[in-house]
Amino acid sequence: MSEVKISAEPRTEFGKGGARRTRRAGKVPAVLYGHGEKPKHIALPAREFAAAIRHGGANQLFAIEITDGTQALALTKAIQRDPVKDTFEHVDLLLVRRGEKVTVDISVQLVGEPAKGTLVMHEHDTLSVSAEATRVPESLEVSIEGLEAGSHVTAGDVQLPGGVELTGDPATVLVVVSAAPTAAQLGEETGEEAAEEPVAESAAEQPV
Incomplete structure (x- = not known):
């Protein structure tokens, strides 16, 4: 930077x-x-x-x-x-100072498109790293290109620039890719919600 x-x-x-x-x-x-x-x-x-x-x-x-x-x-x-x-x-x-190492949180930018029929959940949008004060990256890119449902990306999977070291837990999950709900599943959920709603009693059925 x-x-x-x-x-x-x-x-x-x-x-x-x-x-x-x-x-x-x-x-x-x-x-x-x-x-x-x-x-x-x-x-x-x-x-x-x-x-x-x-x-x-x-x-x-x-x-x-x-x-x-x-x-x-x-x-x-x-x-x-x-x-x-x-x-x-x-x-x-x-x-x-020049040459001094600092620990900072860097924003994570997702690039690419996952497999069709999937949803991407960005669990963490920053990564804690150590770098020289004059060489702190503006952001870090994480590719989700072609990832299938069930895939995930951890902090340890991120390719870091030279001189930049991960300071957080490498097992931290940054991105989770899951299967998108089908139209049928969405219809079932809508139907279940409607069934759970109480039906208002008509005027004739209401107690007097």
Whole structure:
């Protein structure tokens, strides 16, 4: 993953009120932490940050130039979003060094088509891996091409890029392929549901 250069400025206002004012100014409240250093509160330009996340994903690497003259290399660790406005409320950034290995959760993307007449259930959509901070993959692809009913894909089945190691349980099931219900089975289920519904008594049959 390529790093994105981004500017930032120190934050001196904290709490909900300070965060609101930061966001109204078109910036995202963020905190830099790691390597035993004291957490540093900064504000990132919202538009540039959003563009970087759209392009690079949740584990984007940033080369941050702060207006106080300091610089930092950091990975996005946690993002808080407004579910209604779909804006960034707050960002946690983990300080890293070149060559340093980090453990991150990478999104799993399914590619290909399974055998006809099957259903695919995506049990887990991320995989925990260890990789150099500057070489964290944006996502991992899992092929389901031609998989028959009864097949499954585990974490250990995923082909990882060079330098990337699985840190989670290799037996974790990511994908399960099952047989799709037939039209007859769907009809039977609909009939059973209808039979279970109580039939309303007619006015003549209701007790008085």
